[in-house]
Amino acid sequence: MRSFDVIVIGAGVIGSSVAYHLVKKGLEVALVEKGGVASGTSSRCDAVALICDKKPGIDTEIGFASIQLFKQLANEFSVDFEFSSRGSLYVCETEQELEVAREYVSQQAKDGYEMRMVDRHELQEIEPYLADDLAGGIWTEVDSTMNPYKLCYAFVEEGKKLGLQVYDYHAVQNITLDDRGRVESVVTDRGTFHTKRIVNCAGVWSPKIAEMVGVHIPIKPRKGMVLISEKTPLKVAHQKVHEFGYMLSKFEDIHFKRNVSELVEKHNVAFTIEPTDANNFLVGGHRAFRGFDIRSEIEVMRAIAERAIRFLPILKELNCIRAYAGVRPWVEDHLPIVSEVEEVPGFYIASGHEGDGISMSPITGRMVAQLITGERTDFNIDKLNFSRYKNNQAVNI
């Protein structure tokens, strides 16, 4: 039976980053994946690392640190993942939205982040194709973009250079514990691996892995559909552009009503667009609970297109060549889970990033490696501890 210091389950962006950061610490690591690398959520998403879509506080702090790490990795890695820092633009449809945006920006600016309001004229200067009746927006300098699946490949290939063992097409079937309840081995359909430490990075599938050791993780799959435009020489958008209403669709606790059609409202659609290195544009965005069903829904496609042409009328003339959907690992409090599980020594979780997995992958990998080697983590991550759910349950009872 092969034996490893750590076994990472799931080769999406979080697992790939965690595995890379662990081998970098000199540990013997296996990355076990039921399909191929980046075969789940990390190849069915969009591709940005933003701070402007984070709540003020730890969410933004970690997001910002992650972007700094991306810059470093883009320099160090020989595998290109198409990283670039282009900035991002929020657009506000109405004065009322602008009011909410101002409050948000002033809080982020107070915390030292380079975020500023732009008026309707500057909006047009940044993106000439935007509809001319928009009230204004937010410019965030540091926001960045990359290719999500190439990022996974990059982590894995750089990890392999340092001795990472990759077992793709190995489905985890069971996890055994020793007589003191500590992690002992991972059983797959193609062999068993011995280890004292497991990191569960299976994203939307991580509850299934945790069940094997009797732990309940409250992660739910939250679907998102994206439309892809044809390639075009038109600079429809120079960087990520999204409506401020996006914040409203992401966080249920922000109460604000947009003036949108029934279709758009029903499907929780908020406009986002981003350019890719291949000169296509990714147009979204959408959030819905549909279990693990990632089939494309025509109604959602219509709603996304309707909302997109409201902000970028030029899109009417462009073709949509494809649609896809993925499922994000959603947790109620919108903070990822990054910690050991107290009840099962040696069982760690790094999951629940919802739509921030790509964005948060470097810093998550780095901090999991710090946790496992007993170093101090870059940030105080008590808030990301799995035990928060246990406490919640206790309160609810």
Place this chain on the structure above:
Amino acid sequence: MGDNETVICRCEEITLKEIKETIERYQCSAREVKLRTRAGMGPCGGRTCRCMIDRLVEQLGGPSISNEISLSYRPPVRPVSFGVLGGDVK
């Protein structure tokens, strides 16, 4: 024109050589070939080249243990403008 210059994916102009090299280097699935080379990611959504890519992966020894459907079909069947989709153009 050598065999290797044969274009497999016409939409993205990906040659046989690029696809062969990718499979040989990474020993990967048809899906990974698509993601790495962009073959099958153009306007036809792989409807022209997917069978060839599947065959090449099979012949050149990509992962054999997989029950997943190699490449998926995604809507729309034909490109459609955002204007039509969004209900602005009939």
